[in-house]
Amino acid sequence: MGNLDDIDRRILRVLSGDGRISNLALAEKVGLSPSACLRRVSALEREGVIRGYRAVLSPERTGVGFIAYVTVGLNLHTKSAQAAFERAMQAAPEVRECHNITGALEYILRVEAADLAAYKHFHTEVLGTLPQVNAITSYVVMGSPKDERA
Amino acid sequence: MGNLDDIDRRILRVLSGDGRISNLALAEKVGLSPSACLRRVSALEREGVIRGYRAVLSPERTGVGFIAYVTVGLNLHTKSAQAAFERAMQAAPEVRECHNITGALEYILRVEAADLAAYKHFHTEVLGTLPQVNAITSYVVMGSPKDERA
DNA sequence: GGTGAAACGTAGGCCGT
DNA sequence: ACGGCCTACGTTTCACC
Numbered sequence: 001m002g003n004l005d006d007i008d009r010r011i012l013r014v015l016s017g018d019g020r021i022s023n024l025a026l027a028e029k030v031g032l033s034p035s036a037c038l039r040r041v042s043a044l045e046r047e048g049v050i051r052g053y054r055a056v057l058s059p060e061r062t063g064v065g066f067i068a069y070v071t072v073g074l075n076l077h078t079k080s081a082q083a084a085f086e087r088a089m090q091a092a093p094e095v096r097e098c099h100n101i102t103g104a105l106e107y108i109l110r111v112e113a114a115d116l117a118a119y120k121h122f123h124t125e126v127l128g129t130l131p132q133v134n135a136i137t138s139y140v141v142m143g144s145p146k147d148e149r150a
Numbered sequence: 151m152g153n154l155d156d157i158d159r160r161i162l163r164v165l166s167g168d169g170r171i172s173n174l175a176l177a178e179k180v181g182l183s184p185s186a187c188l189r190r191v192s193a194l195e196r197e198g199v200i201r202g203y204r205a206v207l208s209p210e211r212t213g214v215g216f217i218a219y220v221t222v223g224l225n226l227h228t229k230s231a232q233a234a235f236e237r238a239m240q241a242a243p244e245v246r247e248c249h250n251i252t253g254a255l256e257y258i259l260r261v262e263a264a265d266l267a268a269y270k271h272f273h274t275e276v277l278g279t280l281p282q283v284n285a286i287t288s289y290v291v292m293g294s295p296k297d298e299r300a
Numbered sequence: 301g302g303t304g305a306a307a308c309g310t311a312g313g314c315c316g317t
Numbered sequence: 318a319c320g321g322c323c324t325a326c327g328t329t330t331c332a333c334c
Contacts, residue, residue: 015205055165
């Protein structure tokens with residue numbers, strides 16, 4: 001439960017770059033024996049520092065040809081309006097991220113769809129029909145020079 | 151090289167939920183023998199459908215107490231100005247994502263820092279000193295009701 | 301934190317479909 | 318071209334120092 005030391009940080013840096021590295025190779029990289037290394041990794045998992053492991057998929061190759069960031073403003077700032085909006089976002093498969101932000105608008109979404117037509121459907125049929133929503137702005141992603149999304 | 155079939159899609163779904171599942175367990179989940187399953191996974195990796203594997207870390211537990219989305223506008227739209235900006239983003243550890251977007255502004259960044267002071271440092275000392283940059287707007291993340299960052 | 305050995309999983313050749 | 322079987326090899330995992 002204590003704080004992370006230098007070796008822990010090195011372990012985390014390696015694992016966030018290659019989540020499937022063998023414990024043997026990881027141990028060597030961080031300068032530990034395999035068993036000591038495994039004990040640390042297990043502890044980091046148990047304590048929730050490491051939340052899990054995921055394969056990173058190529059969007060184009062998995063039928064995602066359209067990605068946008070979308071800012072959303074609500075017309076009400078009540079708890080229940082926010083909760084209703086957030087439930088709708090959680091239910092929408094196209095919405096991969098929904099962040100509550102400061103500023104003139106309340107939310108920023110990352111939306112992934114097969115193509116522009118699929119996005120338009122989401123935009124008008126899902127976002128457009130929510131009664132709480134009163135401002136939608138889409139920023140279409142043309143490329144991602146850097147993307148370290150865990 | 152062909153398109154993905156149903157078993158491939160099942161493999162991808164399982165691996166994006168648990169990137170460290172053993173090939174044995176994965177094979178059972180998708181209804182294949184271990185060797186056939188491994189061959190498919192290897193092919194998906196080789197063809198770039200699976201880009202890699204990453205450990206998902208808890209931001210709070212790794213010293214990240216401040217997250218913001220930042221829009222950036224450039225004063226030049228030349229190839230070389232974009233390339234210089236993108237190189238700077240790639241070199242900045244606080245920048246976890248940098249997306250090139252349509253609209254009045256050119257980029258949206260996801261920035262993670264230890265705290266507001268660390269963010270301010272990035273904002274003024276890194277972003278503020280780049281000659282290509284002429285518009286910076288920060289949206290501080292207060293919460294993420296949904297986050298499926300792969 | 302390190303060592304060693306048993307249990308387990310991976311990876312690749314081979315054959316059948 | 319793709320799935321299943323078998324097996325040598327490597328890795329993980331655990332009790333013990």
